[in-house]
Amino acid sequence: MKKLINDPADVIADALAGLAAAHPELRVDQRNRIVLRGDAPVPGKVGLVSGGGSGHEPMHTGFVGPGMLDAACVGEVFTSPVPDQILAATTAVDAGVGVLHIVKNYTGDVMNFEMAAELAAAETGTEVVSVVVNDDVAVQDSLYTAGRRGVGGTVVLEKITGAAAEQRRPLAAVAELARVVNANSRSMGMALTSCTVPAAGKPTFELRVTEMEIGIGIHGEPGRRRVLLTPAREAAEMLLEPILSDLPFAAGDTVICFVNGMGGTPLVELYVMYNEVARILRDHRVSIARSLVGSYVTSLEMAGCSVTLTKVDEDLLRLWDAPVNTSALRWGV
Incomplete structure (x- = not known):
């Protein structure tokens, strides 16, 4: 195996440190392994949170910033982030008008984002709506998901919903737009x-x-x-x-x-x-x-x-x- 790494156990921490050094306009929370836009939470704006396993870069950390995501949660390679990470990201971007979770259709991602949404509602009263992305026509089932996987359509969805959130469209409208993009x-x-x-x-x-x-x-x-x-x-x-x-x-x-x-x-x-x-x-x-x-x-x-x-x-x-x-x-x- 030839890879430009130090130790396999440190890949994610080292990569996040590099991201923080290269992009000081972002906030990188190493403890919770989340990447935030520097000005989050943005007043009056719906927060957009996504994430998933590492190894798919630039998705999702590369899409954090004005016009796209407010936060991305970083899992181990090909492994979902855990509910505590997602909860921390949700709380950090909540400006009081709700948060949209954009979730690729993999069993771990769906389960952990669902748990985080429940925790956010119970602990902080944050209104969270989740939209699951399932655009892959290749298979109906895999080891990672029941139904179609979320893949390239996620980028299009995050860009379009990010723009709608910047326009201060309400949570219900941004979530419905996400469903429309996914369906198409x-x-x-x-x-x-x-x-x-x-x-x-x-x-x-x-x-x-x-x-x-x-x-x-x-x-x-x-x-x-x-x-x-x-x-x-x-x-x-x-x-x-x-x-x-x-x-x-x-x-x-x-x-x-x-x-x-x-x-x-x-x-x-x-x-x-x-x-x-x-x-x-x-x-x-x-x-x-x-x-x-x-x-x-x-x-x-x-x-x-x-x-x-x-x-x-x-x-x-x-x-x-x-x-x-x-x-x-x-x-x-």
Whole structure:
């Protein structure tokens, strides 16, 4: 195992220390392992809290800041944060108008965020609404979740709801917007290699150099099928076919198209994939209104990518275009 770490037991603490040093505009609570925007709680604004296991950076810590999240809770690698962390984050961002929990659909995340919401209501009277993200069309069930997993659609949802919260929309409206984005988002991923969890020291699964895995999860879960390595155009078709048929997307629809790297794939290859995805969408007469290309929801050093399509209207596009100022996403500022 070759990794730029000191000790596997110290990876998260060391990474948070580095984040704090690189981004003094943030507040990093090492004890509770939460990352907060520096001005939280923001008066009159709904607080947005998300989080999950480490290893998916920049999700979620890279999305803390004006226009997106107020706090992110950091678990061990591929492990949910615990209720006490989530409670601390919720309390820290509560400005008296409620807090939205954005929760990816994994069993540990759902359970721990639910417990934290109950504790917040009982101990501080904070109104918390939770929205579960489940945009992955690859599988219905996995080792980590009952039902569909939350993957790339989470980034789109956090950006759009973050903008709505900045506009001082009330909690019920921001939560409903989150449900709309989730309902209109579909994702599918693939891998060329596995990843290695530092504490394990070996790849989560094995792939021959002639193989690729279709439908993988962001924790290194194997996909729905293993196939021979194909050109990008064929790989894009394998990802897009289940996405387009699931919502279903139709001629005349307008989408945000997000091509995401899994951590070990260079940007040049992601743009090759984006070109193929755009070609397929043109053939289906689905219009791309906005695009995002890059490694934003990763699985450590896994090589591969995912595609997310979110069907949008003018309000959702305006919220997507609204200013955002985080360490991983920044525009309009």
